[in-house]
Amino acid sequence: xxxxxxxxxxxxxxxxxxxxxxxxxxxxxxxxxxxxxxxxxxxxxxxxxxxxxxxxxxxxxxxxxxxxxxxxxxxxxxxxxxxxxxxxxxxxxxxxxxxxxxxxxxxxxxxxxxxxxxxxxxxxxxxxxxxxxxxxxxxxxxxxxxxxxxxxxxxxxxxxxxxxxxxxxxxxxxxxxxxxxxxxxxxxxxxxxxxxxxxxxxxxxxxxxxxxxxxxxxxxxxxxxxxxxxxxxxxxxxxxxxxxxxxxxxxxxxxxxxxxxxxxxxxxxxxxxxxxxxxxxxxxxxxxxxxxxxxxxxxxxxxxxxxxxxx
Ligand code: ASP
Numbered sequence: 082x083x084x085x086x087x088x089x090x091x092x093x094x095x096x097x098x099x100x101x102x103x104x105x106x107x108x109x110x111x112x113x114x115x116x117x118x119x120x121x122x123x124x125x126x127x128x129x130x131x132x133x134x135x136x137x138x139x140x141x142x143x144x145x146x147x148x149x150x151x152x153x154x155x156x157x158x159x160x161x162x163x164x165x166x167x168x169x170x171x172x173x174x175x176x177x178x179x180x181x182x183x184x185x186x187x188x189x190x191x192x193x194x195x196x197x198x199x200x201x202x203x204x205x206x207x208x209x210x211x212x213x214x215x216x217x218x219x220x221x222x223x224x225x226x227x228x229x230x231x232x233x234x235x236x237x238x239x240x241x242x243x244x245x246x247x248x249x250x251x252x253x254x255x256x257x258x259x260x261x262x263x264x265x266x267x268x269x270x271x272x273x274x275x276x277x278x279x280x281x282x283x284x285x286x287x288x289x290x291x292x293x294x295x296x297x298x299x300x301x302x303x304x305x306x307x308x309x310x311x312x313x314x315x316x317x318x319x320x321x322x323x324x325x326x327x328x329x330x331x332x333x334x335x336x337x338x339x340x341x342x343x344x345x346x347x348x349x350x351x352x353x354x355x356x357x358x359x360x361x362x363x364x365x366x367x368x369x370x371x372x373x374x375x376x377x378x379x380x381x382x383x384x385x386x387x388x389x390x391x392x
Contacts, residue, residue, distance in 0.1 A: 082374045083357030084111075087251040087300045087349060089368040089381050090142045094133050096379050098254050099372045108254040108262035109164050109187070115252055116160075116266055117181035133250055134160075134266050135180035137222035144250045146180035147222035148268025151275045154229050156220040158182040160266040161197075161282040162190055165292035170196050172282035173203040175275075178214035183266045185212060186282070197282060228271070249281050251288065251298030253353045261355065263288045263296040263312075269303065279303025285313030295319045295354035297329070301347040301364070309336050315352045315360075325352035325360025333362035333387070342387075349384070362387075 084098035094115040101111040118132045133139050137147030150156045160182035161172035171190025174197065176182050185207045189198055198206050204214055221229075249267040265281040265288050273279075280303035281287035287303070289312035290296035297315035299306050311332045318328035329350045337345045349367040352360045359371045361384040372379045 082255055082257055083353055083359065084252065084254045084372045085351050085353050085359050086253075086370040087298060087351055087367075088142065088248055089370065090139065091133075091250055091252065092370045092379065092381065094250065094252055095370040095372050098252060099377075099379055102254055102256050105257055107258070108256040108260040109162065109169075111254045111256065112162060112252050112262045112264040113183055113187050115254075116183040116250060116264055134183060137224075139250070141222075141224055142250070143248055143268050143271065144266050145182065145268065146220055147225055149225050149271030150217075150221060150229050150268075151277070152272050153275055154221075155217050155275065156225070156268055157200075157273075157275070157277075158266065158268050159279055159282045159287075160186045160264070161284070161288055162186045162262065162264040163284060163288050163290045163296070164190070165261040165290040165294070165296060167292070170284050172197040172284070173207075174199040174278040174282045176200070176203045176207070177217065178204060178220060179207055179212055180215070180220065181212075183264055185210070186264075196284075199278065200276060248349070249279075249287070249298075249300040249303075251281075251300055251351060253290075253296045253298060253351065255353055255355065255357055259293075259355065261290055261292065261296050261353065263290045263298050265298055265300075267300075267303075277304075280306035283307050285310040287312060289313045289316045291316050291320065293355060295325060295352060297325075297350060297352040300349045305340075305346040306348060309339075311336065311348070311350055315350060319352065319354050325354050325358050326362075327360070328352055329360040329362035330387075333364065337364070337387070 097115040134145030297312040349363040
């Protein structure tokens, strides 16, 4: 049993994963619950629920409700879930009006003949599944509305780069039965073009999982990340015998070589294998949160970027 989450703000979600997995929850249920809170799940009702995606405060980290809107002031979220078992993947992209997009992605995985639904189509599916679609105003927070109103967008983005703790919420869980599942959720690049889809809901780019091997997730500049399929590559390397850390470092090294190290984009990678071993690599200072059964502690680890001199 083990769990890992991107960025230090994922700590409450990793705490929640620890509690759910220890009490026998399936990795997929645990990831959904830790991201969104799944109130219908009666067998785990004794655990207090935390809301990550649906909490407007988490929106500061570019996740779910309260995230940054697109260039027209509308919040559009991407989310995906992949279970290691062959063919178990569901995703939504550019989804409007729902504060828990990972729950819609889960429904796509379990109840739709399709794997990825976008925009209005994703919202129609969600409504059919019983979700209510909220007006855009209720999806934004005071913080994200104010950010949108900042007239000098360039200046705003430069300042945001200096702030710590942002980007996709990515969670990987390995349960007692040996199921491994990865989930990701983001409101995507702030002030993006309407309809822009990032790496997060694209299998192999923002996330990937394979039963008996492991799983990986990515965070950072999704427009660039999706050109390299890093999550798929990491899982393939683990399949060939690399540790999660070796796999993350090898994929990062290859991308940096291809882009030239000094020009490489923002990219953070995490991975977990079936032994519960974790790995990470990043082009920026990248805190991630890890729980392992051996030490039974949820700890924040900080992955530093490689130095250009070594390449
Ligand atoms: N990768 C996400 C995207 O580009 C956002 C992020 O991780 O910052 O949509």
